[in-house]
Amino acid sequence: TLACGASCPYVPTTVEDWDIPDPAGKSLDEVRSIRDAVEGRVRDLIDSRLDAIRSDRTAHQIRLQRLLPDLAEEFEGIRSDAEIRTCADAILADYQDAPVRSFVMSIAHRRTRECLRQDKCDALAVA
Numbered sequence: 001t002l003a004c005g006a007s008c009p010y011v012p013t014t015v016e017d018w019d020i021p022d023p024a025g026k027s028l029d030e031v032r033s034i035r036d037a038v039e040g041r042v043r044d045l046i047d048s049r050l051d052a053i054r055s056d057r058t059a060h061q062i063r064l065q066r067l068l069p070d071l072a073e074e075f076e077g078i079r080s081d082a083e084i085r086t087c088a089d090a091i092l093a094d095y096q097d098a099p100v101r102s103f104v105m106s107i108a109h110r111r112t113r114e115c116l117r118q119d120k121c122d123a124l125a126v127a
Contacts, residue, residue: 016045063092067109075116083124088112090123 018041023031045053067088075084091111095104115121 016049060092060096063105063108064089066105067092067112070109071112071116074113079116079121083121084112084116087115087121087123091115 018038020037020041021030021034023034026034064085068085071084071088072081079087088108092104092108095108098104112123115123
């Protein structure tokens, strides 16, 4: 996103802050120069940091932190904190490659609750 600084409210992951001028109000030549600078940085990012970006678990950890309080409250005395965390972690991992993650939290919460309600949690058996 443009002009977010070192943190981005829309993407909960590692953010790289590039000092690139805003193209608003610039001439066509200036906009093209900015575009070319962005392209160069993107190419460099892909060439040098793609594996690190793909393996970044920041968004996963944030989602897990959001899921755990409700699950811990609901399953207190039924499942240990470790079981709840392991189950939620395994289910969230199913969605790490989903191209659109807008409903991941709702789906993961529902699936985790269903799994933890069973006598034998399938996600715990796999983990």
